[in-house]
Every structure is written in C-alpha cells, then in structure tokens.
Amino acid sequence: MTAARLALRSLARHPVRLAASVAGIALALTLTLALDAIYTGVANGLTAYIDHTGADVWVSQAGVRNLHMVASWLPDTVVDQVRAVPGVTDATPILYSTDTVAAGDDRGVAYVIGLPPGAPVGGPWSVVDGTGQPTAGGVVVDAAFARRAGVTVGGQATVMGRSARIVGLTEGTGSLVNSVAFVPFADFRAARGGAPVVSFVLVRVAPGAVPEAVASAIEAKVPGVTAMTGSAFSAGERRLVMDMSADVIAIMDGIGFIVALVVVALTLYIAVHGSRHELAVLKAIGARNRVLYATVLAQSAVSVAAGVAVAVGITAALAVVVPRTGVALEPALTLASVARTAAVGGAVALIAGVLPIRDVAHVDPLTAFRRGGAPA
Amino acid sequence: MTTTLAIRGVTKQFGHGATSVEAVRGVGLSVESGEVLLIMGPSGSGKSTLLSIMGALLRPTAGTVTLNGVAISQLPERDLPPVRLREFGFVFQDFNLLAALSALENVALVAELTGTARAEALRRAGELLTELGLAERVAFLPDQLSGGEKQRVAIARALINDPSVILADEPTANLDSSNGHEIMRTLRAVAKERGRSVVIVSHDQRIRDIADRVVWLEDGQLRDLMTMAVDPVCGMSVEHDRAVTLEQGGELRFFCSRGCRAEFLGELDGPAETRPARTGPLASLFQAVRPKTP
Numbered sequence: 250m251t252a253a254r255l256a257l258r259s260l261a262r263h264p265v266r267l268a269a270s271v272a273g274i275a276l277a278l279t280l281t282l283a284l285d286a287i288y289t290g291v292a293n294g295l296t297a298y299i300d301h302t303g304a305d306v307w308v309s310q311a312g313v314r315n316l317h318m319v320a321s322w323l324p325d326t327v328v329d330q331v332r333a334v335p336g337v338t339d340a341t342p343i344l345y346s347t348d349t350v351a352a353g354d355d356r357g358v359a360y361v362i363g364l365p366p367g368a369p370v371g372g373p374w375s376v377v378d379g380t381g382q383p384t385a386g387g388v389v390v391d392a393a394f395a396r397r398a399g400v401t402v403g404g405q406a407t408v409m410g411r412s413a414r415i416v417g418l419t420e421g422t423g424s425l426v427n428s429v430a431f432v433p434f435a436d437f438r439a440a441r442g443g444a445p446v447v448s449f450v451l452v453r454v455a456p457g458a459v460p461e462a463v464a465s466a467i468e469a470k471v472p473g474v475t476a477m478t479g480s481a482f483s484a485g486e487r488r489l490v491m492d493m494s495a496d497v498i499a500i501m502d503g504i505g506f507i508v509a510l511v512v513v514a515l516t517l518y519i520a521v522h523g524s525r526h527e528l529a530v531l532k533a534i535g536a537r538n539r540v541l542y543a544t545v546l547a548q549s550a551v552s553v554a555a556g557v558a559v560a561v562g563i564t565a566a567l568a569v570v571v572p573r574t575g576v577a578l579e580p581a582l583t584l585a586s587v588a589r590t591a592a593v594g595g596a597v598a599l600i601a602g603v604l605p606i607r608d609v610a611h612v613d614p615l616t617a618f619r620r621g622g623a624p625a
Numbered sequence: 626m627t628t629t630l631a632i633r634g635v636t637k638q639f640g641h642g643a644t645s646v647e648a649v650r651g652v653g654l655s656v657e658s659g660e661v662l663l664i665m666g667p668s669g670s671g672k673s674t675l676l677s678i679m680g681a682l683l684r685p686t687a688g689t690v691t692l693n694g695v696a697i698s699q700l701p702e703r704d705l706p707p708v709r710l711r712e713f714g715f716v717f718q719d720f721n722l723l724a725a726l727s728a729l730e731n732v733a734l735v736a737e738l739t740g741t742a743r744a745e746a747l748r749r750a751g752e753l754l755t756e757l758g759l760a761e762r763v764a765f766l767p768d769q770l771s772g773g774e775k776q777r778v779a780i781a782r783a784l785i786n787d788p789s790v791i792l793a794d795e796p797t798a799n800l801d802s803s804n805g806h807e808i809m810r811t812l813r814a815v816a817k818e819r820g821r822s823v824v825i826v827s828h829d830q831r832i833r834d835i836a837d838r839v840v841w842l843e844d845g846q847l848r849d850l851m852t853m854a855v856d857p858v859c860g861m862s863v864e865h866d867r868a869v870t871l872e873q874g875g876e877l878r879f880f881c882s883r884g885c886r887a888e889f890l891g892e893l894d895g896p897a898e899t900r901p902a903r904t905g906p907l908a909s910l911f912q913a914v915r916p917k918t919p
C-alpha cells in the first residue's frame with residue numbers, strides 16, 4: 250500500500266508525462282477496441298432480423314445454415330409437414346432474397362422478405378409509421394433509409410424491379426451494409442415467376458417445449474430440411490463476420506500491445522532514471538528493494554489502467570456518437586472486447602513494470618550522500 | 626552511558642591496483658548513548674565513507690562494526706535494510722526529502738516501511754514535527770519549506786523509528802549560520818533528551834560547540850583525539866593544540882584567537898574604550914605581549 254501511494258504521488262508529480270503516456274496507451278488500445286466495436290456493430294446489423302423476428306426455429310433447405318451468401322428453396326408442401334411436428338405451435342413461410350431497394354435518389358442493398366398476411370413472426374418488430382404488414386403493391390422500408398431517400402409513407406420505392414407504395418417505416422432494420430424491406434408474400438412470389446417454393450419456415454414452439462428438441466424432431470420427420478434454433482442460426486450468421494474479423498482484430502491487438510508496451514516502458518525508464526536519487530535515499534533509509542519494485546510496478550499498472558479506461562471511454566463515446574452522425578452503424582462495445590483489452594493492458598503493465606527492476610536494483614544507496622541530487 | 630556503536634580497525638579501499646583509493650585506514654571509534662560525536666576533517670578525508678560504514682550502507686574492506694553488541698558488518702546484505710530502517714536515522718546535507726510527499730508523509734513513510742499502520746505513522750509523524758516546531762508546516766511539500774525547515778523534517782524522519790544512532794553528514798552545509806545553529810541545537814537535544822547517539826560529520830567549525838567529543842580525520846586516519854577547551858571570551862570550543870594559550874598565575878587558558886586573548890587581557894586591565902584599536906595582524910600580537918599598565 251505504501252508502494253502504491255508512492256507510485257501515485259510520483260505519477261502526480263509529472264502530470265504532463267503521465268498524460269502523454271496515458272494518451273499513448275489509450276490510443277494504442279482504442280484502435281483495437283473501436284475496430285472490434287465496429288465489427289460487432291456490423292454483426293449486430295447482420296443478425297438483427299434473425300434476432301428480432303421471433304422465430305424459435307428456422308427451417309431451411311437441407312445444408313443451408315445461413316441467411317447470407319446462400320439460397321434456400323423448399324417446396325411449399327414442407328410448411329404443412331413442419332406444422333404437423335409435435336411441439337410446433339405455428340409455422341410461417343417466408344421468401345427471402347438479397348436485392349436492391351431504390352427510392353428518391355437513394356439506392357441500397359436490402360434483405361427483402363416476402364411476408365404472408367397476418368404472419369405471427371417474420372415481420373418488422375418496431376414500426377415507427379404506417380403499418381408493419383405490407384398489403385398488395387406495398388412495401389415496408391427502413392425509416393433511416395426513407396429519411397436519406399427523402400420519402401415517407403405514401404411515397405414510391407422500387408423493389409425487386411417493381412414499383413411499390415411505401416406503407417410503413419421500421420426501426421432497427423438498417424445497418425452499414427444493408428436494410429430490411431418487407432413485401433407481401435404473393436408479390437414476392439409473382440416477381441419470381443410464381444414457383445410454389447418458400448425460402449424458410451419460421452417456427453414457434455409450444456410453451457415449455459425445448460427449441461433444440463423441436464428442431465431435431467423437424468429434421469427427423471421432414472425430409473430435405475435443416476432446422477436450427479433461432480439463436481444457433483444467429484450465431485452462425487455472426488460467425489460469418491467475426492471469423493473474417495478475428496484475424497484483423499488479433500493483428501491489431503498485437504500492434505496495440507507493442508505500441509502500448511513501448512510507451513509504458515519508455516515512460517517508466519525515464520521515470521526511474523529521473524528518480525534514481527530518491528530511490529537511493531529510500532534504500533539508504535532502509536526500504537527493501539521489493540518495496541521499490543512494487544512502486545515501479547504500481548506506476549506501470551496505474552498508467553495502463555488509466556489508458557485502458559480512457560480507451561474504453563473513447564470507444565463507448567464512439568458507439569453513442571457514430572449512429573448520430575447518420576452513419577447506419579452502431580459500434581457495439583462488448584464485455585468480451587473490454588476484457589480482452591484489459592488482458593492486453595495487464596500484460597503490458599507487467600512486462601513494462603518488470604523491465605526496470607535491474608536498474609532499480611543497481612541504484613547505490615551511497616549516492617544519497619552525494620551532492621547534485623534532487624533539489625528537495 | 627553505554628556504548629551503542631563501535632568500529633574497530635575499519636579500513637575501506639575503493640577499486641583495485643594502481644587506481645585504488647584507501648578512503649579509510651584502520652579507524653577505531655565508539656559512541657555512547659546520549660553522546661554527540663563530531664567527525665571533522667578536510668574535504669576528501671574519508672568522513673562520508675566512514676559514516677556510511679558506521680550506518681551499514683557500506684561494507685568495510687577490513688574491520689568490524691558493532692551495534693548494540695551485534696557485529697552488523699558481518700550480516701548478509703538481505704538483513705541490512707531492517708537495520709538501517711530501525712537502528713539508524715540518516716540526516717543528509719541535501720535534506721533528501723521525497724519531493725512528491727508532504728512533510729508529514731515524508732516522516733510517516735519511514736514508519737510505514739516498518740509495517741506500522743498508516744494512521745499510527747501519521748500520528749507519530751505529526752507529534753514529532755510539532756515537537757520540532759513544524760506544526761504549521763506538516764502539509765507542505767518540501768519545495769515550499771525553507772532549508773532549515775527541510776532539515777528539521779529530515780531529523781523528524783530520522784527519529785520516527787526511534788533508532789539507536791543518528792548519523793548526519795554535513796547537516797548544516799546548505800544552511801545559513803542561524804539555521805545551522807538551530808539544527809545543531811536540535812541534534813544535541815536529540816542526544817541529551819532522548820539518549821540517542823548522534824554522529825555528525827562536518828568540516829564546519831561552527832558545529833564544534835555542540836559536540837561532546839571531536840575527532841579529526843585526515844587521509845582516512847584519525848589524528849589524536851583532541852581535548853576541547855572553551856574560550857572564556859567568545860565561548861567557542863577550541864582544541865588545545867590549536868588554541869592561543871595564556872599562562873597566568875599557574876593556570877593555562879585557551880583562546881580561539883589572539884584577539885580573544887587580547888580582549889581577555891584588556892578586560893583585566895580596564896574599560897574597553899580606553900584600549901587602543903586593534904587593527905592589522907600585528908596589532909593583536911602586540912597587545913598579547915603588552916605589559917600591564919596600572
């Protein structure tokens with residue numbers, strides 16, 4: 250405790266040096282933390298539909314485990330077969346395709362969902378204007394997209410090559426890469442030539458039924474399908490992004506670690522050399538070396554902890570500020586990401602704190618008697 | 626009085642071969658409790674080296690250092706920090722307070738290093754500083770204190786663990802004469818009132834009057850222990866063999882200078898204003914041999 254207090258006082262004595270080193274550490278760690286938050290935000294956007302649509306089990310064409318990058322086509326006879334599986338309360342077929350939505354001057358990629366009338370799941374979850382149930386010739390689009398395009402309910406949009414009337418605006422359905430648009434199931438089918446197929450069957454299970462068990466039952470009873478719980482389906486989707494970003498994040502972690510280590514090690518080196526005389530005095534009056542080591546280590550720990558805190562603060566602030574600038578991205582700071590950064594910081598603090606031990610050990614207490622020491 | 630610290634046959638050699646320096650050669654000394662020992666000598670004579678050896682900061686090349694009957698010069702290095710912490714109190718020329726800590730914390734820190742709880746350490750530090758007349762300065766940083774105040778804080782720091790021996794290296798060298806005197810009186814009081822041994826190293830002549838004993842170090846060797854006498858005119862302590870003497874009525878008197886001796890003779894003669902002016906080096910000599918006039 251004495252060492253910790255000494256460390257704090259020594260740091261406080263050189264506020265500029267402390268600020269510079271904290272800023273350096275914070276900057277190095279913010280790079281990774283912010284990048285991770287952005288990836289997480291993208292993944293959140295990507296899985297928003299799966300996470301919010303309310304299905305307990307997703308039934309797709311056999312082998313299809315993602316919404317993205319693959320197409321799932323099932324004959325529509327599958328819907329009744331799924332509905333007949335014990336534990337299934339309702340089964341809602343949806344059509345799904347990645348397409349473009351255009352309105353006004355704006356044009357963007359959208360997941361287009363073909364939604365049957367009165368569908369209990371699969372529709373938008375937060376409607377800010379109009380209706381969430383698209384009617385014939387209508388489309389429900391993302392509110393942020395509509396704002397950018399300068400259209401509102403009653404306006405026109407082009408979706409799947411056809412003109413449609415905007416009947417509703419939704420929230421939480423936009424991300425940096427895409428938005429979600431809802432059209433009537435029949436319109437979607439007609440636009441695709443009227444084939445009797447569905448993309449997915451969204452299932453809700455009976456109260457008390459276990460989604461995993463129901464999913465297994467569906468796979469056992471209905472041929473040619475893959476059934477996954479909503480959370481497993483979402484996790485798979487998320488992995489698409491996170492697998493891609495994991496390497497980048499690891500590299501950034503490495504760079505952050507090295508930069509932070511250099512900053513802390515250098516500042517501590519300067520601090521130890523600047524306080525050689527005081528260290529000699531402490532030794533002369535009987536402080537054990539380990540008290541002095543602890544003081545140096547505590548200085549390292551305090552600087553790094555402050556740097557981590559600032560980095561987390563900056564990233565948290567980014568997460569709040571970025572969406573307000575109109576960018577369709579909500580960087581998300583996760584506990585796992587903070588924990589990883591803290592671990593990197595811990596390693597930095599430890600290594601940087603141990604490096605000057607030799608220097609401290611070599612300080613000769615006799616130099617306390619020599620002139621030209623600290624002015625105090 | 627009991628002997629607290631004794632050194633015997635202590636020699637310290639720095640370096641080897643042609644460039645080696647023998648800073649201390651065969652020195653023997655002991656200090657009693659309640660005694661103020663002054664080690665004097667010219668610059669480079671080995672005073673600081675000797676003090677460092679006495680304080681277990683430096684191992685002698687030969688000889689032993691015994692503290693309260695324990696041969697501390699024989700202890701392994703790892704056992705020395707607690708000895709320095711609890712048995713010795715160091716006072717330095719440059720004060721050497723930690724700039725980041727207040728006066729109170731500088732003193733309390735040394736108690737905390739022994740494991741004393743912070744509250745208790747602060748309480749004792751406050752008491753000591755108050756005793757040393759620094760009650761109003763406890764919260765000040767060293768930079769905000771005068772030299773004399775800093776040195777008093779350093780003395781409080783040296784005292785807080787109630788050590789057997791206080792070792793002071795040129796404690797007044799950075800102080801003006803009135804502050805220097807104040808510090809010396811304080812160190813003397815530490816010896817007399819607390820029964821501590823106080824060893825002071827200095828080449829400052831002004832310090833002599835507070836010492837119980839003065840030893841002279843030159844070229845690392847002790848010259849014969851000098852007996853001190855008090856100049857009856859100015860009150861200064863003087864060494865017998867360096868003093869100006871006057872034999873009168875079978876009694877030998879010692880003076881710090883011929884001027885004092887002359888004044889002594891003059892006072893015997895009559896009122897001061899009737900005495901001739903004493904100017905020039907020969908004037909006092911003249912006066913010293915001036916025949917008595919009725």
Ligand SMILES: Nc1ncnc2c1ncn2[C@@H]1O[C@H](COP(=O)(O)OP(=O)(O)O)[C@@H](O)[C@H]1O
Pocket residue numbers: 639640646647648666667668669670671672673674675
């Ligand atoms: N660490 C050292 N290495 C080499 N020589 C030293 C060292 N410390 C002191 N000396 C030498 O020992 C002699 C005595 O030094 P010191 O004890 O500092 O004298 P003082 O305090 O009387 O001025 C000097 O000649 C000095 O140069």
Ligand SMILES: [Mg+2]
Pocket residue numbers: 672673674794
């Ligand atoms: Mg010296």
